[in-house]
Amino acid sequence: MSLAPLTGVVLGDQVWIAIAIAAALGLAASQRWRRITSPWGVLRWFLQSWAGRAFVLVAWSIAGWHLFCQRP
């Protein structure tokens, strides 16, 4: 069922909201229970080696260029 006529929230927005809620719940759980890996834990794992750091750095560069230079 679409809520767009009432709220202006289209189908794609609903999916993005669901993904954001899942990420927020995961983040909250990782803060509450330390045994659960947080996004920072995943990032730290990437940063341990040159290859992982280079991969994240390239992704960060592309994201920045796209968001601040390409997006109309």
Add this chain to the structure above:
Amino acid sequence: MKRALAVGVAVALSLLEGFWPQQSAAAHWSVGAVIVLALLAAVLAGRGHQRSSTRNWARSSRRAVSHWWAHPIRSGSVALWVLVLAATAGWDAYSFSHQSDRLPTLSRVIGGITRYPLGRAGVFALWLALGAVIVLAERRTDP
């Protein structure tokens, strides 16, 4: 003192970026300069200070995946983050392929914030902070 100076420069740069017209050459050059500086800084700060070699990192990661049952909570939570990332990338690609107003891409959602100068400055500051973490974090401090 050094840290306060770095934060001050980052805030000033973010405000400049936010209030420059989005399609101006200055706004584009500043983003390009930040990217080049970050790549250079990562190489300079990283020489001899990387915690692990790529080969050892790949080997230990492979071992952790093949022995996932040894740490079920950690493995499950990593799988959750992989799923969230895959859902984000997958839905973004699906939305992009359809080019429909009903399926906004992630950059279009973020564009709802970056179209305003202060929103753009805030997102730019977050991007800078993430870049600083990627360049500087997890360094070996012993010589």
